[in-house]
Amino acid sequence: MNQVEHVLTVQNKLGEGPVWSAEEQALYWVDIENNSFFRYFPTTSKYESFDVGVPIGVLALRVAGGLVMATKMDSLFGIRKRKHFNF
Numbered sequence: 001m002n003q004v005e006h007v008l009t010v011q012n013k014l015g016e017g018p019v020w021s022a023e024e025q026a027l028y029w030v031d032i033e034n035n036s037f038f039r040y041f042p043t044t045s046k047y048e049s050f051d052v053g054v055p056i057g058v059l060a061l062r063v064a065g066g067l068v069m070a071t072k073m074d075s076l077f078g079i080r081k082r083k084h085f086n087f
Contacts, residue, residue, distance in 0.1 A: 007042065007045070008040060008045070008047060010031075010038065010047070010049075012031040012034065012038075013031060013032070013033035013034050014031060014032040014033045014034075015029055015030070015031050015038075016029065016030055016031075016032055017029055017030050017058055017059055019059060019060065019061060021061055024039075024041075025041065025042070025043060026039050026040060026041050026042075027039070027040045027042065028040075028059055028061070028067070029059070030056040030057075030058070030059050030069075031056075032055050032056060032057065032072075033055065034051075035051055035052055035053055035054055035055055035056065036049050036050055036051045036052060036056070037049075037050050037052065037056055037059050037067075037069070038050070052069070052071070054071045054072060055071060055072035056069050056070070056071055056072075057069075057070045057071060057072060058070045
């Protein structure tokens with residue numbers, strides 16, 4: 001049977017939508033009420049937070065690299081790697 005292990009303490013108000021990037025070996029998720037998304041690297045225990053300025057409803061990885069997000073402001077936008085938010 002698999003064991004659940006607490007690995008990271010973050011103060012998300014509403015953390016949702018975990019997405020695993022096999023290429024990066026990283027876990028992404030959004031904090032809807034804090035207008036940000038996170039990236040966590042389990043092998044190093046490093047994590048990063050990126051504030052986008054508006055509530056994010058969902059985040060997905062793009063095949064061509066980068067991310068696409070839907071926001072509460074009725075918009076959909078993409079982020080290419082290393083262009084915005086320095087990731």
